[in-house]
Amino acid sequence: MxxxxxxxxxxxxxxxxxxxxxxxxxxxxxxxxxxxxxxxxxxxxxxxxxxxxxxxxxxxxxxxxxxxxxxxxxxxxxxxxxxxxxxxxxxxxxxxxxxxxxxxxxxxTKRLAPRGLEIEESNVLIENAPGKGDTKVRNRALLALLVATGARVNEIIDLKLSDLDLDLGVVYLGKKIRRLVPLNEGANQIIGDYIKTERANRVQPEASSTVFLNNRGAPLSRQSVWEIVNQAGKLGQIKGSVTPQRVRDGFAYRLLKHGADLTLVQNLMGHQSILTTQIYLEK
CATH class of the missing domain: 1.10.150.130 (Tyrosine recombinase, N-terminal domain)
Structure with missing residues (x-):
């Protein structure tokens, strides 16, 4: 694009x-x-x-x-x-x-809250990563990162190895507003396994620092990320259209459901205005 x-x-x-x-x-x-x-x-x-x-x-x-x-x-x-x-x-x-x-x-328009994935649906999404072999391993890592962090598509395709600290279990997201988002143990393990094994088989010099690579060793496109998420939703028989935004919405809802402060959710989502975050209270 x-x-x-x-x-x-x-x-x-x-x-x-x-x-x-x-x-x-x-x-x-x-x-x-x-x-x-x-x-x-x-x-x-x-x-x-x-x-x-x-x-x-x-x-x-x-x-x-x-x-x-x-x-x-x-x-x-x-x-x-x-x-x-x-x-x-x-x-x-x-x-x-x-x-x-x-x-x-x-x-x-009076009910502006989006429809995010439930936690059970998020787990189903990861376990139904599309593809075979190395491709499936990469897609599973990508989905695990989306679910665990609520990252935007552009943050996924631009993600560099230096943005990940798997020893601490955190990822740095965003460009203008950098934010530190923790990874759960499962996502940390899935992403680490991908980087240490399958990713090494894909690397080309021009994309050596990019985390998620296509079969030619180049960075993934925005469209590829959308297709991976959509296909996983279909394979997992999740109701409705499954998009990266719906995964991101689910991340915000899970935080609030477990008692997170609205300001914390704002920071983890990378929202400049808390008005954007408040929509998740209207569910």
């Missing part, structure tokens, strides 16, 4: 041209763009500068901020509709791999 250059607003000109080409009324185009500008302002305040990094939780945080400042349901509905159209455009342009708006239902 091509990474957006020039910030979030850089794609608006292309989107405007696309809408006008489709003969969308100019007043309607202006309305869509105004909605997106407001969304961009919120996201940039959260440190987001690339549409491929926007996930469902950050958009729900935005909608929650509108709700908390007194905006009516009609406004929330319109923003969701504008975002859905825009992400469809970004997918067509191959600038994002998925649509984080797809699971936000317009008629349910």
């Amino acid at each position: 091509a990474r957006t250059k020039g910030g979030l607003a850089s794609d608006l000109a292309g989107y405007k041209a696309y809408l006008l080409e489709k003969e969308v009324a100019q007043l309607t185009v202006a309305s869509y763009l105004a909605d997106l500008q407001d969304t961009i302002k919120y996201l940039e305040e959260q440190g987001v500068d690339d549409w491929a990094s926007v996930d469902r939780a950050s958009l729900m945080g935005y909608l929650t901020s509108l709700k908390d400042t007194g905006h009516k349901s009609s406004t929330l509905n319109r923003r969701v509709s504008s975002l859905r159209r825009f992400f469809a455009f970004l997918q067509r342009e191959r600038k994002v791999a998925s649509d984080p708006v797809s699971l936000i239902r317009v008629d349910q």
Whole structure:
């Protein structure tokens, strides 16, 4: 997936041209763009500068901020509709791999909590890692890390060996906001086994420090991570669409279920605003 250059607003000109080409009324185009500008302002305040990094939780945080400042349901509905159209455009342009708006239902904007994986489903996901041989070992390690840390897809594909300290059982995630996330014993063991054995067979010089590699020894793509998670969900017969975001949501819910402080969850998830984290209290 091509990474957006020039910030979030850089794609608006292309989107405007696309809408006008489709003969969308100019007043309607202006309305869509105004909605997106407001969304961009919120996201940039959260440190987001690339549409491929926007996930469902950050958009729900935005909608929650509108709700908390007194905006009516009609406004929330319109923003969701504008975002859905825009992400469809970004997918067509191959600038994002998925649509984080797809699971936000317009008629349910008053209930903004996402649907995360339950702990039993998370275990099933790891045990049903797709592939055979070395590929299955890698996929199992990737899934174990996702479940144990709630990492974002871009954090998984960018992860370096120096970000892992398996002796201490921790991983460093994020670029702008670095955070230390503990690994449970099971995940630590699965990831360690992969690095010491199967990963060594994949390494190419240009990707020597990247943790998760494809069969050619190069870093995995965003699409590959999505496919691994989705296939594991199907093999494990988990109900509903299983995505990396749903795994990430499940991580947040498990922390809160076991009594974690909201600020701790915010830090472990890498949220700049606690409004984004508060959506997990609405389940």
